[in-house]
Amino acid sequence: MERVVVQKANYMADVLGHEVIILTTDHKGQPSFYPFSPKIRHIELDLNYLELAQEKNFLKSYFLYRKKLREHRRLLEEILMTEKADIVVSMSRDEKEFLYKIKDGSKKILESHRCLKPRAKIEFRRATSWLQRARILYRLRHDSHLPVHYDRFIVLTEEDKQFWLEKPNVEVVPNPLPFTTEQHADYSAKRILTIGRISFDKGIDRLLDIWERVAPNFPEWKLSLVGDVVDNELIDRIRTSSYRSSVEILPPTPHIFEEYISSSIYVMTSRFEGLPMVLLEAVACGLPIVSYAFKCGPRDVIRDGEDGFLVTEDDADTFVEKLSLLMANDALRQQMGLQAKINSDRFSMKNVMNHWNELFMQLSGTK
Numbered sequence: 002m003e004r005v006v007v008q009k010a011n012y013m014a015d016v017l018g019h020e021v022i023i024l025t026t027d028h029k030g031q032p033s034f035y036p037f038s039p040k041i042r043h044i045e046l047d048l049n050y051l052e053l054a055q056e057k058n059f060l061k062s063y064f065l066y067r068k069k070l071r072e073h074r075r076l077l078e079e080i081l082m083t084e085k086a087d088i089v090v091s092m093s094r095d096e097k098e099f100l101y102k103i104k105d106g107s108k109k110i111l112e113s114h115r116c117l118k119p120r121a122k123i124e125f126r127r128a129t130s131w132l133q134r135a136r137i138l139y140r141l142r143h144d145s146h147l148p149v150h151y152d153r154f155i156v157l158t159e160e161d162k163q164f165w166l167e168k169p170n171v172e173v174v175p176n177p178l179p180f181t182t183e184q185h186a187d188y189s190a191k192r193i194l195t196i197g198r199i200s201f202d203k204g205i206d207r208l209l210d211i212w213e214r215v216a217p218n219f220p221e222w223k224l225s226l227v228g229d230v231v232d233n234e235l236i237d238r239i240r241t242s243s244y245r246s247s248v249e250i251l252p253p254t255p256h257i258f259e260e261y262i263s264s265s266i267y268v269m270t271s272r273f274e275g276l277p278m279v280l281l282e283a284v285a286c287g288l289p290i291v292s293y294a295f296k297c298g299p300r301d302v303i304r305d306g307e308d309g310f311l312v313t314e315d316d317a318d319t320f321v322e323k324l325s326l327l328m329a330n331d332a333l334r335q336q337m338g339l340q341a342k343i344n345s346d347r348f349s350m351k352n353v354m355n356h357w358n359e360l361f362m363q364l365s366g367t368k
Contacts, residue, residue, distance in 0.1 A: 002092060002114050005176050005278070007035040012354045014040040019361075022084065026073065026095070027051050046076050050095060074099045081105035087365040091151075093144075101150035108364040111151040114176075115275040116297035117144055118164045123272055152364055157276035158301040172360070175301065176276050177353035178285045178345060185287030185342055186262050188335040191222040193328075194264035194288070196257065196279045197271070199250065200231035204270035204293070207317070209238060211270070214321050216244040219328050227251045227260055261286035265334050266327050270320075274298045284308065284345040289337035291324045302348075308341035 006023070013019040021041045026048040037043060048069050056062040073095060081089065082105050090110045091097045101109050121141040128134045148154035154171045156162050165171040197203045205226065212224050224247060230236055239248050254260065261267075267283040269292040280302045283290055290309035292299040293316075305311040310323040327334050346352070 004035045004179060005114075006092065007033065007037060008177060008179065008350070009354065009357065010041055011038040012350060013357075014038045017354065017358055022086070024077070024080065044080060046073065048073055048076075070095060070098060074103070078103045078105070081107065088361050097147055101147075108152040109150075110153045110155060110360075110364075111148055112155040113148075113161070113275070114157060116158075116161050116164075116273055117141070119296035120273040153360065158297045160297040160300050161275070174356050174360070175348055175353060176278060176281060177350040178281050178348045179278060180258065180282070180285060181349065182258070182285065184262055186265055186338055188265045188331060188338055190263055190265045191219070191328075192264045193222065193224050193266045193268055193324075194227070194260060194283075195225070195268050195270075196227045196260065196282075197277075198228050198231045199226055199235055201235075202231075202272055203228075204272050204295075205232070205235050206238075207270040207293070207315070208268060209235070209242075211268075211317055211320050211324065212248065213242065213244060214317070215324055215328070216247050218325065220247070222247065222328060224248045225251060225260070225264065227257070228253055257282070258286070261288060264288060265338070266291065266324070268292065268324065269299065271295050276301065281345070281348055284341040284348075287338040287342035289327055289334055289341055291320065291327065293320065304340075304344060308337050308344050 010021050010023055014021040015038050022044060023037065023041055024044045024046060026046045027050055028045045029047070030045070050069060053062055053066055053069070056065060077096060077100070081103055085105065086107045088110065089100065089107045090112055091100050093111060093113050097111055118141070121137055125134055125137050128137060148165065148168050148170065151170065154165065154168055155174050156165065156171060157173070157175050159173055162171055162173050195208060199205050216222070226248065229252070230250070236250065239245055239250070261282060265288070267279070267288040267290045269277065269280065269290065271277065271293070273296055276298045280290060280292070280298060284302060290303050292303060292309065292311060293314045294300055294311045295314055299311055303309040303311050312320045312323060327337070
């Protein structure tokens with residue numbers, strides 16, 4: 002999400018010529034991992050929400066959070082009253098609780114980067130106590146009510162929009178491609194890639210179930226998992242498995258582009274997402290994708306049978322079939338991969354940012 006914010010802000014400032022300010026709460030003087038354009042002003046509020054994660058007492062943490070929210074509102078209101086912005090965008094962080102209440106004359110946009118309702122449903126099923134379930138239900142109801150207060154509520158996919166049809170202000174604007182390249186994947190490489198946390202949420206357990214069935218038929222192929230290890234039991238499962246020699250676990254890397262172009266298939270078995278950037282990165286590199294049709298994202302990116310395969314959730318038999326088909330057929334991998342690269346143009350920075358610009362012009366009355 003940080004990368005997407007910086008990419009969009011840089012384009013607005015450098016290409017579209019807008020005056021752009023980025024406000025942060027916990028930057029702490031660190032250099033931005035993704036560099037801002039020199040045309041962007043950055044204001045740090047120094048609220049330090051992150052320190053709340055260290056507080057173990059629930060009641061104390063709650064009251065400290067409310068205190069920070071009040072200070073956050075005071076500082077933000079002071080800035081907005083001074084700057085008189087035309088448009089103010091919340092990334093659905095802490096400021097979403099009160100931004101719409103600040104009467105500075107700006108149009109307010111709430112942007113969601115997660116598929117809220119399906120995610121809450123899964124988390125509710127996984128909850129182990131009534132208190133956890135009560136908190137999930139409260140948060141779901143609270144967050145479901147907030148969008149109506151904003152001038153626009155932006156979601157990333159047409160699929161997610163279907164959960165918000167009762168909100169007349171909802172609009173779909175996808176994330177843009179993080180990069181463009183003339184290079185494409187190596188379709189002769191016998192390497193399958195997935196990128197993301199090695200965790201239950203990312204469905205790595207489901208992927209390992211599939212790989213256990215596929216690996217014996219393709220002994221020369223390797224499955225590469227790139228990401229932080231969250232659930233160590235998944236690593237233990239790999240180490241004690243019969244297919245352990247065909248699975249490699251790699252840490253996160255700033256050289257992620259090389260991981261894509263040295264692979265020939267991308268796979269994804271997450272249980273929920275917003276609009277996975279890894280899918281956009283994969284198609285930008287011309288990788289054919291095999292993915293469960295989880296909520297949300299794959300249906301908006303993959304054109305089933307044309308540039309990849311969408312598989313009904315938990316239909317492991319079909320996933321094994323489609324993945325095996327791609328692994329066995331070099332020509333099909335190349336055909337689908339090159340088509341994925343062509344189809345990815347709809348997520349280009351220019352196309353996505355033109356959508357944003359039209360929205361800004363409409364809301365500010367300059368169109």
